[in-house]
Amino acid sequence: MAEVFVLVEHRRGELRDITFEMLSGCRDLAKNLNASITAVLLGKNIDNFVEQLKSWADKILVVEDDKLENFNAEAYQRVLSHLIKERKPILTLIGHTSFGMDLAPALAAELGIPLATDCIGFELQDGRLVAIRQMYGGKVNARISFKTAPYMATIRSAAFKAEEPGLSAEVEKAPSPLTEEITTKRFLEYVEAAVGEVDITQAERIVAVGRGVGDYSDEKVRSIIEELANELGAVIACSRPIVDKGWLPKDRQVGTSGKTVKPKLYLALGISGAFQHVAGMSASETIVAVNKDPKAPIFTVADYGIVDDLFKVVPVLTEKVREAKGGS
Amino acid sequence: MKIVVCVKHVPDTAEADVVITPDKKGIKKEGLAFGINEWDEYAVEEAILMKEKYGGEVVAITIGGKESEDTLRRCLAKGADRAIRIEDPALEGSDAYALAKVLCAVIKGMEYDIIFTGAQAGDDGFGQVGQTLAELLGIPHAALVTKVEPQDGKAKVHRELEGGLEEVLEIQLPAVLAVQTGINEPRYVSIMGIRKAKKKELKVLSLSDIGLSPDEVGEKGSLLTLEELYIPPVEKMAEILTGAPDETATKLAGILDERGLIPK
Amino acid sequence: METIDGESFGEKYDLFVCLQCGKCTGSCPLSMRSQLSPRKHVREALLFDNEVVLDKEFLWDCTTCATCRLRCPRDLQPVEVIIGMRSILIEEAKVPATVQEALESTFKNGNPWGRAPSKRDEWAAELSLKSASEGAEYLYYVGCTPAYDPRVQNVAKSLVRVFKAAGVDFAILGNEEKCCGNEIRRMGEVGLFEMLMEDNVEIFENYGVERIVTSSPHCYNVFKNEYEGLKAEVFHYTQLLCEKLDNGLLKLTKELKKKVIYQDPCFLGKQNKIFEEPRKLISSIPGVELLEYDREKERSVCCEGGGGRMWAEATATGERTAETRVKEAVALGAEIIAVACPFCMLTFEDAVKMTGYEGKIEVKDISELLVEAIE
Ligand SMILES: Cc1cc2nc3c(=O)[nH]c(=O)nc-3n(C[C@H](O)[C@H](O)[C@H](O)COP(=O)(O)OP(=O)(O)OC[C@H]3O[C@@H](n4cnc5c(N)ncnc54)[C@H](O)[C@@H]3O)c2cc1C
Ligand code: SF4
Numbered sequence: 001m002a003e004v005f006v007l008v009e010h011r012r013g014e015l016r017d018i019t020f021e022m023l024s025g026c027r028d029l030a031k032n033l034n035a036s037i038t039a040v041l042l043g044k045n046i047d048n049f050v051e052q053l054k055s056w057a058d059k060i061l062v063v064e065d066d067k068l069e070n071f072n073a074e075a076y077q078r079v080l081s082h083l084i085k086e087r088k089p090i091l092t093l094i095g096h097t098s099f100g101m102d103l104a105p106a107l108a109a110e111l112g113i114p115l116a117t118d119c120i121g122f123e124l125q126d127g128r129l130v131a132i133r134q135m136y137g138g139k140v141n142a143r144i145s146f147k148t149a150p151y152m153a154t155i156r157s158a159a160f161k162a163e164e165p166g167l168s169a170e171v172e173k174a175p176s177p178l179t180e181e182i183t184t185k186r187f188l189e190y191v192e193a194a195v196g197e198v199d200i201t202q203a204e205r206i207v208a209v210g211r212g213v214g215d216y217s218d219e220k221v222r223s224i225i226e227e228l229a230n231e232l233g234a235v236i237a238c239s240r241p242i243v244d245k246g247w248l249p250k251d252r253q254v255g256t257s258g259k260t261v262k263p264k265l266y267l268a269l270g271i272s273g274a275f276q277h278v279a280g281m282s283a284s285e286t287i288v289a290v291n292k293d294p295k296a297p298i299f300t301v302a303d304y305g306i307v308d309d310l311f312k313v314v315p316v317l318t319e320k321v322r323e324a325k326g327g328s
Numbered sequence: 329m330k331i332v333v334c335v336k337h338v339p340d341t342a343e344a345d346v347v348i349t350p351d352k353k354g355i356k357k358e359g360l361a362f363g364i365n366e367w368d369e370y371a372v373e374e375a376i377l378m379k380e381k382y383g384g385e386v387v388a389i390t391i392g393g394k395e396s397e398d399t400l401r402r403c404l405a406k407g408a409d410r411a412i413r414i415e416d417p418a419l420e421g422s423d424a425y426a427l428a429k430v431l432c433a434v435i436k437g438m439e440y441d442i443i444f445t446g447a448q449a450g451d452d453g454f455g456q457v458g459q460t461l462a463e464l465l466g467i468p469h470a471a472l473v474t475k476v477e478p479q480d481g482k483a484k485v486h487r488e489l490e491g492g493l494e495e496v497l498e499i500q501l502p503a504v505l506a507v508q509t510g511i512n513e514p515r516y517v518s519i520m521g522i523r524k525a526k527k528k529e530l531k532v533l534s535l536s537d538i539g540l541s542p543d544e545v546g547e548k549g550s551l552l553t554l555e556e557l558y559i560p561p562v563e564k565m566a567e568i569l570t571g572a573p574d575e576t577a578t579k580l581a582g583i584l585d586e587r588g589l590i591p592k
Numbered sequence: 593m594e595t596i597d598g599e600s601f602g603e604k605y606d607l608f609v610c611l612q613c614g615k616c617t618g619s620c621p622l623s624m625r626s627q628l629s630p631r632k633h634v635r636e637a638l639l640f641d642n643e644v645v646l647d648k649e650f651l652w653d654c655t656t657c658a659t660c661r662l663r664c665p666r667d668l669q670p671v672e673v674i675i676g677m678r679s680i681l682i683e684e685a686k687v688p689a690t691v692q693e694a695l696e697s698t699f700k701n702g703n704p705w706g707r708a709p710s711k712r713d714e715w716a717a718e719l720s721l722k723s724a725s726e727g728a729e730y731l732y733y734v735g736c737t738p739a740y741d742p743r744v745q746n747v748a749k750s751l752v753r754v755f756k757a758a759g760v761d762f763a764i765l766g767n768e769e770k771c772c773g774n775e776i777r778r779m780g781e782v783g784l785f786e787m788l789m790e791d792n793v794e795i796f797e798n799y800g801v802e803r804i805v806t807s808s809p810h811c812y813n814v815f816k817n818e819y820e821g822l823k824a825e826v827f828h829y830t831q832l833l834c835e836k837l838d839n840g841l842l843k844l845t846k847e848l849k850k851k852v853i854y855q856d857p858c859f860l861g862k863q864n865k866i867f868e869e870p871r872k873l874i875s876s877i878p879g880v881e882l883l884e885y886d887r888e889k890e891r892s893v894c895c896e897g898g899g900g901r902m903w904a905e906a907t908a909t910g911e912r913t914a915e916t917r918v919k920e921a922v923a924l925g926a927e928i929i930a931v932a933c934p935f936c937m938l939t940f941e942d943a944v945k946m947t948g949y950e951g952k953i954e955v956k957d958i959s960e961l962l963v964e965a966i967e
């Protein structure tokens with residue numbers, strides 16, 4: 001029976017959500033490809049992961065090696081290329097994460113396998129695999145077909161829901177093909193982004209600003225936003241361009257390279273809704289977006305939207321919120 | 329230090345409406361503003377900062393039509409020493425793998441210590457060209473790089489991970505470093521500077537100049553085929569509050585109040 | 593000091609005759625609140641090397657209002673010296689991030705506001721205006737701020753209504769319109785300015801434009817005084833409409849019982865001596881009582897919106913001039929501050945909020961007052 005490989009992603013002793021999303025998201029596809037699902041787990045001291053993964057895959061293929069302790073694309077590439085050559089999975093799935101982006105392209109190039117990155121869905125067309133991915137900041141979808149099998153794809157975070165299928169995987173241990181030390185690339189350490197005064201992940205209400213606020217170092221702009229946040233008892237967070245400009249500290253950034261937040265209210269002002277941002281806030285209970293562009297992707301994740309200049313809307317909103325507070 | 333930086337000239341679609349062409353293989357370019365890919369702007373700056381610190385040479389490379397010389401001229405004005413543009417009708421329909429082959433063919437005969445690329449392009453968002461190029465050249469790479477400190481034949485490199493975490497690596501040079509935005513502050517370059525840079529060398533090469541056959545690129549030389557583009561179906565759409573700012577803000581405040589989202 | 597073209601500042605701006613009398617600094621609206629001092633900079637330009645400007649962040653404080661030029665007994669142009677110094681900063685890439693963004697956007701998008709060129713004509717979507725290719729007596733050059741800024745868009749819309757009411761035959765360039773470059777030159781980006789000028793002259797020629805009418809005094813100024821090779825005649829809208837008023841084609845019939853005070857835009861008043869037309873338009877509205885500031889016309893006070901200040905946060909401390917002007921207007925009993933410039937509109941709207949006079953005094957463009965009087 002054919003196999004689908006799903007690369008297990010873990011960091012600092014924890015399995016990452018993308019692993020479960022891939023394992024459950026590829027079930028239909030695997031069925032259509034007539035393939036079983038193998039979770040490929042590389043690392044050191046990973047027995048507890050094996051337990052956690054048992055109910056999610058048909059098989060767990062484990063390679064343990066001291067050299068695999070921390071993620072190192074070079075080491076991973078060698079092990080995976082060996083496993084893929086040997087077992088010839090029809091499809092290999094890797095997360096489109098920092099880890100996967102570093103690993104997958106070189107691995108695919110080494111093996112000469114077609115790789116579609118950042119996929120959000122799959123179809124089979126006349127027996128050939130077709131991947132769905134986004135372009136132009138999410139304004140366009142593309143259907144991309146793979147010329148030859150086997151296939152490789154990286155999967156966008158949160159593109160699939162993680163639903164436990166209740167399987168009981170067979171566990172197979174394979175010897176590590178790594179014979180020598182990896183010298184081209186060496187992991188040194190992790191560094192944590194500096195911790196600031198506010199923890200946006202703990203906030204119940206968030207007012208988030210994006211590039212649409214213009215110059216956030218401008219005191220007027222800042223005070224318009226801060227006033228609303230004050231009235232709402234909200235913490236101010238932002239999209240990455242605001243951090244890149246140095247206008248807010250890194251720990252206020254929401255999204256894949258920032259924080260993931262799940263507040264009761266997420267009010268997005270002048271944020272287009274790039275998926276890297278959305279990934280960090282889509283689980284919020286109520287999402288409201290104010291954006292001038294009626295086609296901004298943020299409106300597809302928001303519960304309520306206002307298509308207008310935020311500088312026209314926000315001052316009135318502040319006023320109305322103030323009234324609502326006074327009125328009861 | 330010998331540095332190569334790969335750049336791309338891309339349309340800005342953040343605000344503009346995107347219209348798909350009738351053949352469904354591309355988008356209408358008319359009326360769109362073009363410029364250097366956001367990630368590449370940081371890559372070029374990093375390359376020039378390196379040169380300013382350690383001496384050496386920066387070569388900027390792009391694959392694209394005549395209009396992409398705008399982007400190369402900017403790189404030259406910022407401080408790149410020379411530029412190369414590869415153009416060939418056979419390149420039409422190339423996937424990221426084929427484009428990496430083209431870059432590899434240009435670069436492999438050159439001397440280099442670091443090759444900078446952007447971590448991804450704002451138009452197609454593949455995020456794979458730099459890493460693929462590294463594999464084809466047989467050298468190491470790091471993606472999503474946020475800091476680079478070269479030290480005799482090696483470089484200490486920071487990579488951005490999720491959740492505000494970074495990892496620090498030591499990587500052997502030469503290497504490909506795919507740069508993440510925010511790594512530096514790209515400098516301004518004046519139009520006069522761009523005009524002055526017109527004197528710098530900008531070579532235009534075709535496929536035969538770099539020793540590739542048409543079959544190795546384009547649709548034939550690619551592993552993926554773009555079947556079609558379409559506007560994504562709207563799965564969920566926000567309830568849009570309509571009216572003048574007064575009305576919309578009032579409605580919204582009402583909704584927030586109803587949902588108990590206004591602290592009292 | 594040498595200009596970026598390699599000439600000496602002394603020669604180029606004829607600085608040797610400077611008396612160091614300090615009239616320029618004395619008249620400068622910023623010199624009291626910032627280290628900006630035209631007199632001192634003229635002297636530095638004569639005596640020092642280019643390096644001395646590199647750490648002078650306050651050079652971005654100058655609004656290019658040109659009051660210093662007006663007051664100089666030797667007819668010197670301290671403001672041009674400052675612009676020349678900014679050019680050095682630009683070539684040395686010592687540019688505030690926000691100015692950098694405005695310049696980069698102007699190069700890429702044709703406007704300093706970072707907005708998509710394909711959205712430039714959105715304000716006119718439902719107005720079915722003639723496009724330049726159809727030909728018309730006047731080309732209405734809208735300008736970046738009226739095209740994109742939601743508040744100032746209303747000025748463009750109002751102007752269109754008044755033009756129509758007065759029977760003006762006009763067309764617009766729509767998305768082909770590009771920044772005029774007035775502010776760009778004043779931010780010291782000479783190369784970009786020249787590029788815009790060449791592009792615009794070519795566009796105007798292509799459509800055989802003979803008369804241009806602008807919303808903004810800034811566009812008017814640059815077309816009229818600084819564009820090389822532009823054959824078309826240039827008007828600020830207040831000039832054109834005043835002529836239509838005189839000809840009886842613009843009829844102001846509806847009453848507006850308000851006390852209105854007029855803020856002279858520097859680029860219309862001080863720099864182009866257009867003082868009467870705007871006043872005449874306002875005072876011809878039935879019921880309007882036109883008030884005057886103590887300091888008006890040639891002595892008027894700059895709003896601090898010009899010279900790139902829309903994109904550069906000043907180092908200046910203390911009360912902004914627009915706030916002072918709002919307070920003065922209120923004290924004089926004005927109910928409306930009438931402006932005739934997009935930047936005055938924005939700085940005054942903001943100053944009304946900052947001073948807490950919202951609801952007490954309104955900022956309106958003359959075109960918006962005229963609309964009320966014709967409909
Ligand atoms: C590996 C990687 C990781 C990333 N991680 C993150 C991350 O963690 N978080 C993150 O946010 N991004 C991240 N990004 C960047 C992301 O791709 C987008 O570039 C970014 O989110 C865009 O931010 P934005 O929405 O603020 O800006 P834009 O996309 O420029 O959107 C600005 C929006 O504001 C609107 N607007 C403009 N003016 C106004 C106005 N006056 N009133 C109302 N609306 C207005 C516009 O219509 C537009 O929709 C990452 C990218 C990569 C490659
Ligand atoms: S006013 Fe004229 S003469 Fe007097 S100091 Fe200024 S530049 Fe010199």
Ligand code: SF4
Nearest residue numbers: 620654655657658660
């Ligand atoms: S132009 Fe105006 S702001 Fe600038 S120096 Fe002269 S008087 Fe001062």
